[in-house]
Amino acid sequence: MRMMAKISLIAALPLALTLPNLTSAEEQSDDVSEIRKLLDRSSQLAAAIDDTQVMRSTGDYDRRVLKDRTLLEIAKAQVTVGDMKGALQTAATILDRDQKGYSLQYIGEVQVARGDLKGAFQTFAMIKEKMTSDQTLGFIVRAQLKAGDVEGTLQTFSTLSEEGKQFALRSIALAQAKRGDVKNALQTASGITDQKQKDYSLSELAVIQAKAGDVKGALQTAGTIQNKVKKDQTLRDIAVDQAKAGDITGALETTNMIVTFSDAARGRIAVAQARAGDVKGAKHTAAMIQSGDEKDETLVFITSAQAEAGDFEGALKTAATIGPYAFQYSPLVVIAEAQARAGNIKGAQQTTATIKEEGDKGSALASIAAAQAKAGDVKGALQTARAIKDGQTKNYVLLDIVEAKAKTGDIKDALQTASPILDGEFKDCALENIAMIQSASGDEKSAIAWAVTKDWPSGKFHALRGIAQGISARLRKSDLRFCLPEGKGTL
8 A cells, every 4th residue: 555644646746846857748659749739739639628716716736727737737638748848838828937947947857858959048048037047057067067068068157146156066067977077077076155055965975885896985075065954964874774784783883874864874784684684683773762752763664574574483483572652553454455566455454354343353454455456356356346345445446456456458437436436636646546557558539539528627727737748658668656545534
């Protein structure tokens, strides 16, 4: 089951955007012109939908800008198929300043990636937020340097505000380090005069060094960070990378250098050990943790890892050593969920049968149903879902089942399964995910045919957004990012 307390309907576009490897859409499909027409129609449909004064004036930001976020996804899909003109036209219909800025930033950065610096400059000039414009111009600087355009780099650099120049230097250093040129990256970072930006840059470089196996160099770089909190966070990340690489002794030595986050670092190391199968070592590391809450939280992970590995008795013994407030549900729920994730449905069912509290039992059943749906056992998942009494928990399960049905190609059945969902946000997400899966499979025409029949604004927006995301994922060969309602609690 999805186990996040609060998951946004769509993640905000990060300012330091990492673009996917986009290839020419014309090389990927003979139907690009048809896809462009469909996206153009989607853009017009979304722009024409009356999102009502109630939606626009609500205090819920996600709901208030739902129309604009839908248009943002359509613009991104248009970029993917090479329709920059259409993407800019779609972006022009976005009302929310932040969403418009995100869309223009995305378009501009793809233009840079494709060598259209003139177009990128024009796009960035449309961004009203100066900070965002500065940051995106920093990406142009990095792209020009990569292309060897020294004169162009200097010209762009001179147009930046002082704050923008600091971001540009940080971007350049990061690009240098990512391609293995850490020496010059550190030299670039030394030219950053804003100490906060410099500390962030040094932290990024130190983590890259650690991941590349240069722990000594990473620790030296981390030692130059002035902000104590950022230094501790960086040392924690280095220690975790050491643990993941199997160097537990070195990782623990690194945690001894940490002032603020040493317990958190040891907790992560213990989790890495448990996931690697070293439960004994994980428990030994957990015993070094001073904070009772941190120790208990770590032992919960170890319990889960043992159950997932099939050590039911061992998981129960570990659970018995944990404080009563460490589990949101009973330890048996954690064990049942781990068994379900591992594919041990029978074992998970047996564990769940021993759970007495109804809410705990519902959570365990939800995890079992989710595992069944993921494995393609839709019938079994529906049967399990019927035993869940809590309506919200059942809605999460129905989302999993809807996705499983859509993935088999049975869109009609998936839509029928979504129909009885009463919670509006869950139903909207179900429509978005069905449309996304259908479009990712290449059948966006059929998806838009049923999407336009939905008679409530949010349903249409979500379906159109799913179509755009599905097209983008198919052409980029990237994973689908399914919609989940925000603020619906934890399962």
